[in-house]
Amino acid sequence: MGSPGLSVLLTASEIGQRLDELAVEVNRHYPPGRDPHLVAVLKGSVVFLADFMRALGRPLTMDLIALSSYGAGTRSTGVVRVLKDLKEDPAGRDVLIVEDIVDSGRTLAWLRSTLKGRRPRSLRSVALLDKPTRRQTTVALEHVGFTIEDRFVVGYGLDLDERYRELPYVAVLDQDT
Numbered sequence: 001m002g003s004p005g006l007s008v009l010l011t012a013s014e015i016g017q018r019l020d021e022l023a024v025e026v027n028r029h030y031p032p033g034r035d036p037h038l039v040a041v042l043k044g045s046v047v048f049l050a051d052f053m054r055a056l057g058r059p060l061t062m063d064l065i066a067l068s069s070y071g072a073g074t075r076s077t078g079v080v081r082v083l084k085d086l087k088e089d090p091a092g093r094d095v096l097i098v099e100d101i102v103d104s105g106r107t108l109a110w111l112r113s114t115l116k117g118r119r120p121r122s123l124r125s126v127a128l129l130d131k132p133t134r135r136q137t138t139v140a141l142e143h144v145g146f147t148i149e150d151r152f153v154v155g156y157g158l159d160l161d162e163r164y165r166e167l168p169y170v171a172v173l174d175q176d177t
Contacts (some may be wrong), residue, residue, distance in 0.1 A: 002047075002076065005094055005173065005174040006057040006154070006155075006164075006167075006171035006172065006174065007171055007172045007174070008169050008170075008171050009142075009148065009151075009153060009169075009171055010146060011167060011169050011170050012156075012168040015051075015128075015145070015156060015169070015170065016051070017134040018145045018146065019051050019055045019145070022052065022126060022145055023026070023054070023055035023057065023123070024125060024176075025057045025143055026056065026078060026096065026100055026124075026133050026143055027056060027058060027105055029122075029124065029142075030058075030094060031091060032041075032055055034094050034121075035058065035059045035060050035061065036048045036056070036058075036060050036061075036094050036095075036096040036119050037060070037061045037062065037063070037088070037090060037093040037094060037095050037096065037120075038052075038053065038061070038062040038063070038096050038098050039053055039062070039063050039064075039065060039086065039090065039096070039097050039098065039100040039111075039115065040062065040063075040064050040065070040097075041064075041066070041098070041099050041100070041107070042064050042065065042066040042067075042083075042084065042176060043102050043157070043159070043165070044100035044101065044157045044158050044159065044165075045098050045099055045100040045128075045157060046164070047100075047156050047157035048098065048100055048128045048156065049062070049098050051157055052098060052126070059104055061088070061093070063086045063087055063088045063090075064086070064087075065082070065084060065085060065086050065111070065130065066082070066084035066086055067074055067081065067082060067107055067110075067111065068081045068083055068169065072107070076130070079087055080106060080107050080110040080111075082156050084120070086092045086128050089118065090115055090118045090120045091118055091119045091120065092119065092120070092121050093108075093120050093121055094120065094121050094122045094124075095115055095121075095122065095123050096122070096124050097111060097112065097123070097124070097126070098125075098126055098127075099125060099126070099127040099128070099159050100127070100128050100129065100158055101127060101128065101129040101130070101153070101158060101171065102119055102127045102129070102130050102131065102133065102141055102158075103131040103134035103135070103150075104134055104136040104137065105134075105135045105136060105138070105139040105158065106136060106137055106139045108125060108139045108141065109126075109137045109139040112125065112139065112140065119144070122144070123144045125140065125141050125142055125143070126142065126143035126144075126145075127141055127143070127144055127145065128145040128146065128156070128170075129144075129145060129146050129147075129148055129153065129158075129170070130144045130145075130147045130148070131138065131147075131148055131156065132147060132150070133149065134150050137161070145153035146170075151172045151173075152172070152173045153171065153172055153173065154166030154167065154170075155168070155170045155171045156168065158172050160173060161165075164172040
């Protein structure tokens, strides 16, 4: 398993098991009649979003937003740009932000602040991966799949210049690749 220059960090099986656990955890916060409105950050969270929605196994709505804080490299630029805004108004909804990875925290902090200004009934977030050692701003992150070290990871939707998204696992990218 794996590709040249990659070391598997989380297998597809480990990810699947954790998604089931996360779904139970998240569902506790939404009683019947309070269906979550998932807001996923494109493109990296698409694979996580699809699997997570199925794991939740309940009525929900969803919308997509495209944000960028990365150039062509492996480090955030620190500037959040909106590439595609939401189609649905989150006002009055129980919004759950779905993120692939949180490292500096700037993108999630910006998105939480922006969505809060749009008056949701509630606002929570879930991330597949969290890199707390990279945090540059304090940000609420209620649900975390895995906490990882400060390594550049790809696979399961995460990429380097649009490569590796298709991998069914999360891998550490050898910096010499």
